[in-house]
Amino acid sequence: MNSKQALRIAQYNVAMTSSVQGEVRKRVSTGGDERLRKIASVIAATSPDILLLCEVDQCGDGGDDGTIKQFLRKYLTDQQENYPYFYQPAVNTGKPYKQKDNVKNQPDFAQGYGFHHGQYGFALLSRYPICTDEIRSWQKVIWQSMPKNRMPADYYPAWVETQKRISSKSHVMIPVDIGGTRIKLIACHPTPPVFDGDEKRNYSRNADELRLIRDMIEGADYLCDDGECSDPIEPPFVILGDLNADQYFGDGDREEIGRLLTHPAIHKATATGHLVPASHRAKRHAGRIAKGNPFATHESGLRLDYILPSAEISPLDSRVVWSANDLPRPREADGTADFSTNGSDHRLVWVDIDPKSLNLG
Numbered sequence: 001m002n003s004k005q006a007l008r009i010a011q012y013n014v015a016m017t018s019s020v021q022g023e024v025r026k027r028v029s030t031g032g033d034e035r036l037r038k039i040a041s042v043i044a045a046t047s048p049d050i051l052l053l054c055e056v057d058q059c060g061d062g063g064d065d066g067t068i069k070q071f072l073r074k075y076l077t078d079q080q081e082n083y084p085y086f087y088q089p090a091v092n093t094g095k096p097y098k099q100k101d102n103v104k105n106q107p108d109f110a111q112g113y114g115f116h117h118g119q120y121g122f123a124l125l126s127r128y129p130i131c132t133d134e135i136r137s138w139q140k141v142i143w144q145s146m147p148k149n150r151m152p153a154d155y156y157p158a159w160v161e162t163q164k165r166i167s168s169k170s171h172v173m174i175p176v177d178i179g180g181t182r183i184k185l186i187a188c189h190p191t192p193p194v195f196d197g198d199e200k201r202n203y204s205r206n207a208d209e210l211r212l213i214r215d216m217i218e219g220a221d222y223l224c225d226d227g228e229c230s231d232p233i234e235p236p237f238v239i240l241g242d243l244n245a246d247q248y249f250g251d252g253d254r255e256e257i258g259r260l261l262t263h264p265a266i267h268k269a270t271a272t273g274h275l276v277p278a279s280h281r282a283k284r285h286a287g288r289i290a291k292g293n294p295f296a297t298h299e300s301g302l303r304l305d306y307i308l309p310s311a312e313i314s315p316l317d318s319r320v321v322w323s324a325n326d327l328p329r330p331r332e333a334d335g336t337a338d339f340s341t342n343g344s345d346h347r348l349v350w351v352d353i354d355p356k357s358l359n360l361g
Protein backbone atom coordinates (compact mmCIF):
# COMPACT_ATOMS: atom_id res chain seq x y z
CA MET A 1 0.00 0.00 0.00
CA ASN A 2 1.07 3.60 -0.42
CA SER A 3 2.52 5.80 2.27
CA LYS A 4 -0.89 6.85 3.56
CA GLN A 5 -2.00 3.21 3.84
CA ALA A 6 -4.68 3.56 1.21
CA LEU A 7 -5.21 0.73 -1.25
CA ARG A 8 -4.61 2.12 -4.73
CA ILE A 9 -6.52 0.51 -7.60
CA ALA A 10 -5.83 1.55 -11.19
CA GLN A 11 -7.04 0.74 -14.67
CA TYR A 12 -5.17 1.51 -17.90
CA ASN A 13 -5.94 0.68 -21.52
CA VAL A 14 -2.41 0.29 -22.85
CA ALA A 15 -3.20 -0.73 -26.45
CA MET A 16 -0.58 -3.52 -26.44
CA THR A 17 -2.24 -5.21 -29.37
CA SER A 18 -1.54 -6.24 -32.95
CA SER A 19 -3.43 -7.95 -35.75
CA VAL A 20 -0.53 -10.42 -35.94
CA GLN A 21 -0.48 -13.03 -33.18
CA GLY A 22 2.72 -12.92 -31.13
CA GLU A 23 3.82 -9.55 -32.52
CA VAL A 24 3.30 -7.71 -29.21
CA ARG A 25 5.33 -10.30 -27.31
CA LYS A 26 8.21 -9.83 -29.75
CA ARG A 27 7.97 -6.05 -29.48
CA VAL A 28 7.96 -6.15 -25.68
CA SER A 29 10.92 -8.53 -25.54
CA THR A 30 13.23 -6.02 -27.24
CA GLY A 31 12.95 -3.62 -24.32
CA GLY A 32 13.36 -0.67 -26.67
CA ASP A 33 9.81 0.36 -27.55
CA GLU A 34 9.39 4.08 -26.82
CA ARG A 35 5.61 3.91 -26.50
CA LEU A 36 5.80 1.09 -23.97
CA ARG A 37 8.43 3.03 -22.03
CA LYS A 38 5.96 5.92 -21.71
CA ILE A 39 3.24 3.54 -20.50
CA ALA A 40 5.62 2.07 -17.95
CA SER A 41 6.57 5.53 -16.66
CA VAL A 42 2.91 6.27 -15.90
CA ILE A 43 2.49 2.98 -14.05
CA ALA A 44 5.72 3.44 -12.08
CA ALA A 45 4.84 6.99 -11.07
CA THR A 46 1.32 6.02 -9.99
CA SER A 47 2.46 2.82 -8.24
CA PRO A 48 -0.93 1.11 -7.88
CA ASP A 49 -1.41 -1.88 -5.60
CA ILE A 50 -3.82 -3.47 -8.07
CA LEU A 51 -3.72 -2.70 -11.79
CA LEU A 52 -5.96 -3.80 -14.65
CA LEU A 53 -4.32 -3.52 -18.07
CA CYS A 54 -6.78 -3.54 -20.97
CA GLU A 55 -5.85 -4.45 -24.55
CA VAL A 56 -2.99 -6.84 -23.92
CA ASP A 57 -2.73 -9.61 -26.51
CA GLN A 58 -2.50 -13.18 -25.24
CA CYS A 59 -3.00 -16.72 -26.46
CA GLY A 60 -6.80 -16.57 -26.07
CA ASP A 61 -7.40 -19.37 -23.59
CA GLY A 62 -5.99 -17.38 -20.68
CA GLY A 63 -2.58 -17.12 -19.09
CA ASP A 64 0.48 -15.12 -20.01
CA ASP A 65 2.22 -15.90 -23.30
CA GLY A 66 5.29 -14.10 -21.98
CA THR A 67 4.13 -10.56 -22.74
CA ILE A 68 3.38 -9.57 -19.14
CA LYS A 69 6.53 -11.11 -17.70
CA GLN A 70 8.65 -9.41 -20.35
CA PHE A 71 6.89 -6.09 -19.82
CA LEU A 72 7.58 -6.23 -16.10
CA ARG A 73 11.19 -7.26 -16.62
CA LYS A 74 12.09 -4.94 -19.50
CA TYR A 75 10.04 -1.82 -18.75
CA LEU A 76 9.11 -1.93 -15.07
CA THR A 77 12.47 -3.11 -13.81
CA ASP A 78 12.18 -1.33 -10.48
CA GLN A 79 8.54 -2.37 -10.09
CA GLN A 80 8.47 -6.00 -11.24
CA GLU A 81 8.85 -7.42 -7.73
CA ASN A 82 5.85 -5.33 -6.67
CA TYR A 83 3.56 -7.43 -8.87
CA PRO A 84 4.25 -11.07 -8.05
CA TYR A 85 0.65 -11.99 -8.85
CA PHE A 86 -1.12 -11.58 -12.16
CA TYR A 87 -4.05 -13.18 -13.96
CA GLN A 88 -5.21 -13.18 -17.57
CA PRO A 89 -8.63 -14.71 -18.27
CA ALA A 90 -9.65 -16.51 -21.42
CA VAL A 91 -11.35 -14.14 -23.86
CA ASN A 92 -13.79 -14.28 -26.75
CA THR A 93 -11.95 -11.89 -29.10
CA GLY A 94 -10.89 -13.65 -32.26
CA LYS A 95 -12.41 -16.92 -31.12
CA PRO A 96 -14.00 -18.53 -34.19
CA TYR A 97 -17.49 -19.96 -33.97
CA LYS A 98 -16.14 -23.12 -35.52
CA GLN A 99 -12.67 -24.39 -34.72
CA LYS A 100 -11.72 -24.73 -38.38
CA ASP A 101 -12.65 -21.14 -39.26
CA ASN A 102 -9.90 -18.61 -39.94
CA VAL A 103 -10.71 -15.13 -38.61
CA LYS A 104 -7.62 -13.38 -40.03
CA ASN A 105 -9.61 -12.01 -42.96
CA GLN A 106 -12.95 -11.84 -41.12
CA PRO A 107 -12.22 -10.49 -37.61
CA ASP A 108 -15.86 -9.55 -37.12
CA PHE A 109 -16.96 -13.13 -37.74
CA ALA A 110 -15.86 -14.36 -34.31
CA GLN A 111 -17.27 -14.42 -30.80
CA GLY A 112 -15.59 -11.03 -30.27
CA TYR A 113 -13.89 -8.85 -32.85
CA GLY A 114 -10.28 -9.86 -33.34
CA PHE A 115 -7.79 -10.97 -35.99
CA HIS A 116 -6.63 -13.80 -33.72
CA HIS A 117 -7.87 -15.47 -30.57
CA GLY A 118 -6.66 -13.43 -27.62
CA GLN A 119 -6.35 -10.04 -29.29
CA TYR A 120 -7.47 -7.18 -27.00
CA GLY A 121 -7.29 -9.33 -23.85
CA PHE A 122 -6.77 -7.93 -20.37
CA ALA A 123 -4.54 -8.69 -17.40
CA LEU A 124 -4.75 -8.04 -13.68
CA LEU A 125 -1.52 -7.29 -11.78
CA SER A 126 -1.48 -7.31 -8.00
CA ARG A 127 0.83 -6.85 -5.03
CA TYR A 128 -1.54 -9.12 -3.10
CA PRO A 129 -2.43 -12.79 -3.62
CA ILE A 130 -5.05 -13.57 -6.23
CA CYS A 131 -7.46 -16.28 -5.07
CA THR A 132 -7.40 -18.24 -8.32
CA ASP A 133 -9.61 -21.06 -7.02
CA GLU A 134 -12.42 -18.56 -6.37
CA ILE A 135 -12.37 -16.76 -9.73
CA ARG A 136 -15.71 -16.73 -11.54
CA SER A 137 -16.23 -16.13 -15.25
CA TRP A 138 -19.25 -15.20 -17.38
CA GLN A 139 -17.32 -15.47 -20.64
CA LYS A 140 -19.58 -18.13 -22.14
CA VAL A 141 -23.03 -16.68 -21.37
CA ILE A 142 -25.12 -16.82 -24.56
CA TRP A 143 -26.50 -13.49 -25.69
CA GLN A 144 -29.95 -14.91 -26.45
CA SER A 145 -30.24 -16.20 -22.88
CA MET A 146 -30.54 -12.63 -21.57
CA PRO A 147 -34.23 -11.70 -21.33
CA LYS A 148 -35.13 -8.71 -23.51
CA ASN A 149 -31.65 -8.75 -25.05
CA ARG A 150 -30.79 -6.35 -27.85
CA MET A 151 -29.24 -8.75 -30.34
CA PRO A 152 -30.25 -7.36 -33.77
CA ALA A 153 -32.93 -9.44 -35.43
CA ASP A 154 -32.07 -11.24 -38.66
CA TYR A 155 -28.49 -9.97 -38.73
CA TYR A 156 -26.57 -13.09 -37.69
CA PRO A 157 -27.20 -16.51 -39.24
CA ALA A 158 -29.53 -18.60 -37.08
CA TRP A 159 -26.74 -21.00 -36.13
CA VAL A 160 -24.60 -18.06 -34.93
CA GLU A 161 -27.45 -16.58 -32.89
CA THR A 162 -27.67 -19.74 -30.81
CA GLN A 163 -24.00 -19.59 -29.80
CA LYS A 164 -23.17 -15.87 -29.85
CA ARG A 165 -21.89 -14.79 -26.43
CA ILE A 166 -22.77 -11.54 -24.67
CA SER A 167 -19.24 -10.73 -23.57
CA SER A 168 -17.03 -9.54 -26.40
CA LYS A 169 -13.95 -10.41 -24.31
CA SER A 170 -14.86 -11.73 -20.86
CA HIS A 171 -16.63 -10.72 -17.67
CA VAL A 172 -14.79 -12.06 -14.63
CA MET A 173 -14.78 -11.74 -10.86
CA ILE A 174 -11.26 -12.00 -9.44
CA PRO A 175 -10.91 -12.14 -5.63
CA VAL A 176 -7.76 -10.67 -4.12
CA ASP A 177 -6.68 -11.32 -0.53
CA ILE A 178 -5.87 -8.09 1.31
CA GLY A 179 -4.52 -9.16 4.68
CA GLY A 180 -7.10 -11.90 5.11
CA THR A 181 -10.01 -9.96 3.62
CA ARG A 182 -11.31 -10.63 0.10
CA ILE A 183 -11.98 -7.83 -2.32
CA LYS A 184 -13.76 -8.96 -5.49
CA LEU A 185 -12.63 -7.29 -8.68
CA ILE A 186 -15.20 -7.33 -11.48
CA ALA A 187 -13.23 -6.84 -14.69
CA CYS A 188 -14.46 -6.51 -18.26
CA HIS A 189 -13.93 -4.55 -21.47
CA PRO A 190 -17.17 -4.22 -23.49
CA THR A 191 -17.02 -3.72 -27.23
CA PRO A 192 -17.05 -0.14 -28.55
CA PRO A 193 -20.61 0.92 -29.48
CA VAL A 194 -19.50 2.00 -32.97
CA PHE A 195 -18.05 0.46 -36.16
CA ASP A 196 -21.39 -1.09 -37.14
CA GLY A 197 -24.30 -0.36 -39.48
CA ASP A 198 -28.01 0.31 -39.31
CA GLU A 199 -28.46 -2.89 -37.30
CA LYS A 200 -26.44 -1.29 -34.42
CA ARG A 201 -24.95 -4.63 -33.39
CA ASN A 202 -22.03 -3.08 -31.47
CA TYR A 203 -24.17 -0.38 -29.87
CA SER A 204 -26.58 -3.07 -28.70
CA ARG A 205 -23.87 -5.43 -27.51
CA ASN A 206 -22.09 -2.74 -25.53
CA ALA A 207 -25.38 -1.92 -23.78
CA ASP A 208 -26.05 -5.57 -22.96
CA GLU A 209 -22.46 -6.05 -21.74
CA LEU A 210 -23.03 -3.15 -19.33
CA ARG A 211 -26.31 -4.68 -18.27
CA LEU A 212 -24.53 -7.99 -17.67
CA ILE A 213 -22.44 -6.30 -14.96
CA ARG A 214 -25.61 -5.29 -13.14
CA ASP A 215 -27.05 -8.78 -13.57
CA MET A 216 -23.87 -10.30 -12.10
CA ILE A 217 -24.08 -8.26 -8.90
CA GLU A 218 -27.83 -8.74 -8.63
CA GLY A 219 -27.84 -12.45 -9.39
CA ALA A 220 -30.42 -12.17 -12.19
CA ASP A 221 -32.71 -15.20 -12.48
CA TYR A 222 -31.52 -16.23 -15.95
CA LEU A 223 -27.82 -15.96 -15.16
CA CYS A 224 -25.25 -18.59 -14.22
CA ASP A 225 -21.50 -18.22 -14.46
CA ASP A 226 -19.40 -20.63 -16.51
CA GLY A 227 -19.23 -22.94 -13.49
CA GLU A 228 -23.05 -22.99 -13.33
CA CYS A 229 -23.18 -20.92 -10.14
CA SER A 230 -26.08 -18.45 -9.99
CA ASP A 231 -25.05 -16.61 -6.80
CA PRO A 232 -24.83 -12.81 -6.98
CA ILE A 233 -21.49 -11.13 -6.37
CA GLU A 234 -21.54 -9.98 -2.78
CA PRO A 235 -19.63 -6.90 -1.57
CA PRO A 236 -17.03 -5.70 -1.12
CA PHE A 237 -16.34 -5.46 -4.83
CA VAL A 238 -14.84 -3.03 -7.33
CA ILE A 239 -15.90 -2.82 -10.97
CA LEU A 240 -13.05 -1.80 -13.23
CA GLY A 241 -12.41 -1.70 -16.94
CA ASP A 242 -12.64 0.23 -20.17
CA LEU A 243 -16.44 0.21 -20.46
CA ASN A 244 -16.50 2.13 -23.76
CA ALA A 245 -19.45 4.27 -22.67
CA ASP A 246 -19.93 7.82 -21.41
CA GLN A 247 -23.03 8.97 -19.55
CA TYR A 248 -23.20 12.35 -21.31
CA PHE A 249 -21.26 12.21 -24.58
CA GLY A 250 -20.47 9.85 -27.43
CA ASP A 251 -22.31 7.14 -29.33
CA GLY A 252 -23.03 4.61 -26.58
CA ASP A 253 -26.31 4.01 -24.77
CA ARG A 254 -26.13 6.77 -22.17
CA GLU A 255 -29.09 5.43 -20.23
CA GLU A 256 -27.48 2.00 -19.83
CA ILE A 257 -24.17 3.32 -18.47
CA GLY A 258 -26.25 5.66 -16.31
CA ARG A 259 -28.10 2.69 -14.81
CA LEU A 260 -24.80 1.16 -13.79
CA LEU A 261 -23.37 4.38 -12.35
CA THR A 262 -26.50 5.06 -10.30
CA HIS A 263 -26.97 1.48 -9.13
CA PRO A 264 -27.57 1.39 -5.35
CA ALA A 265 -24.77 -1.17 -4.89
CA ILE A 266 -22.21 1.28 -6.36
CA HIS A 267 -20.59 4.02 -4.28
CA LYS A 268 -21.99 7.36 -5.45
CA ALA A 269 -18.84 9.39 -4.79
CA THR A 270 -16.67 7.69 -7.43
CA ALA A 271 -19.53 6.97 -9.84
CA THR A 272 -21.28 10.32 -10.08
CA GLY A 273 -20.13 12.40 -7.10
CA HIS A 274 -17.23 14.44 -5.80
CA LEU A 275 -14.65 11.65 -6.19
CA VAL A 276 -15.23 10.86 -9.87
CA PRO A 277 -11.65 10.64 -11.24
CA ALA A 278 -10.82 13.93 -12.95
CA SER A 279 -7.92 16.05 -14.20
CA HIS A 280 -7.41 19.79 -14.70
CA ARG A 281 -5.37 18.99 -17.80
CA ALA A 282 -8.31 17.00 -19.23
CA LYS A 283 -10.51 20.05 -18.66
CA ARG A 284 -8.22 22.04 -20.98
CA HIS A 285 -8.13 19.25 -23.57
CA ALA A 286 -9.97 19.81 -26.86
CA GLY A 287 -11.24 16.30 -27.49
CA ARG A 288 -12.70 15.57 -30.89
CA ILE A 289 -16.03 14.51 -29.34
CA ALA A 290 -16.21 16.33 -26.00
CA LYS A 291 -14.21 19.46 -25.24
CA GLY A 292 -13.20 20.50 -21.75
CA ASN A 293 -14.50 17.38 -19.99
CA PRO A 294 -12.52 17.11 -16.71
CA PHE A 295 -13.55 13.46 -16.37
CA ALA A 296 -12.23 12.41 -19.78
CA THR A 297 -10.12 9.26 -19.79
CA HIS A 298 -9.67 9.15 -23.57
CA GLU A 299 -8.23 11.60 -26.09
CA SER A 300 -11.69 11.93 -27.63
CA GLY A 301 -12.79 13.71 -24.46
CA LEU A 302 -14.97 10.82 -23.28
CA ARG A 303 -15.06 9.12 -19.90
CA LEU A 304 -14.61 5.48 -20.93
CA ASP A 305 -12.46 3.98 -18.15
CA TYR A 306 -13.91 3.27 -14.72
CA ILE A 307 -13.12 2.17 -11.19
CA LEU A 308 -16.37 1.74 -9.25
CA PRO A 309 -16.15 0.53 -5.64
CA SER A 310 -19.22 -0.97 -4.03
CA ALA A 311 -21.24 1.22 -1.69
CA GLU A 312 -19.71 -0.25 1.48
CA ILE A 313 -16.14 0.67 0.51
CA SER A 314 -14.75 4.06 1.55
CA PRO A 315 -13.01 5.85 -1.36
CA LEU A 316 -10.41 8.42 -0.33
CA ASP A 317 -9.03 10.01 -3.49
CA SER A 318 -8.98 9.59 -7.27
CA ARG A 319 -7.55 11.01 -10.46
CA VAL A 320 -7.14 10.59 -14.20
CA VAL A 321 -3.47 10.89 -15.12
CA TRP A 322 -3.17 13.46 -17.91
CA SER A 323 -0.06 15.11 -16.51
CA ALA A 324 2.46 14.85 -13.68
CA ASN A 325 0.12 17.00 -11.60
CA ASP A 326 -2.33 14.09 -11.55
CA LEU A 327 0.17 11.72 -9.94
CA PRO A 328 -0.51 10.62 -6.37
CA ARG A 329 3.08 11.45 -5.39
CA PRO A 330 5.80 13.77 -6.72
CA ARG A 331 8.01 12.56 -9.52
CA GLU A 332 11.04 10.78 -8.19
CA ALA A 333 14.31 9.52 -9.64
CA ASP A 334 12.69 6.28 -10.77
CA GLY A 335 12.71 6.75 -14.51
CA THR A 336 9.89 9.32 -14.60
CA ALA A 337 12.01 12.39 -15.24
CA ASP A 338 10.77 12.26 -18.84
CA PHE A 339 7.28 11.26 -17.75
CA SER A 340 4.71 11.25 -20.56
CA THR A 341 1.09 10.11 -20.86
CA ASN A 342 1.27 9.83 -24.65
CA GLY A 343 1.88 6.09 -24.71
CA SER A 344 -1.81 5.36 -25.20
CA ASP A 345 -4.95 7.13 -26.41
CA HIS A 346 -6.41 6.29 -22.98
CA ARG A 347 -5.26 7.66 -19.63
CA LEU A 348 -4.60 5.72 -16.45
CA VAL A 349 -7.35 6.06 -13.83
CA TRP A 350 -6.68 5.48 -10.13
CA VAL A 351 -8.82 5.39 -7.00
CA ASP A 352 -7.56 5.11 -3.43
CA ILE A 353 -9.77 3.23 -0.98
CA ASP A 354 -9.59 2.69 2.77
CA PRO A 355 -8.60 -0.97 3.29
CA LYS A 356 -10.33 -0.92 6.69
CA SER A 357 -13.66 -0.55 4.91
CA LEU A 358 -13.18 -3.96 3.25
CA ASN A 359 -13.85 -5.76 6.51
CA LEU A 360 -17.62 -5.90 6.45
CA GLY A 361 -17.90 -8.49 9.21
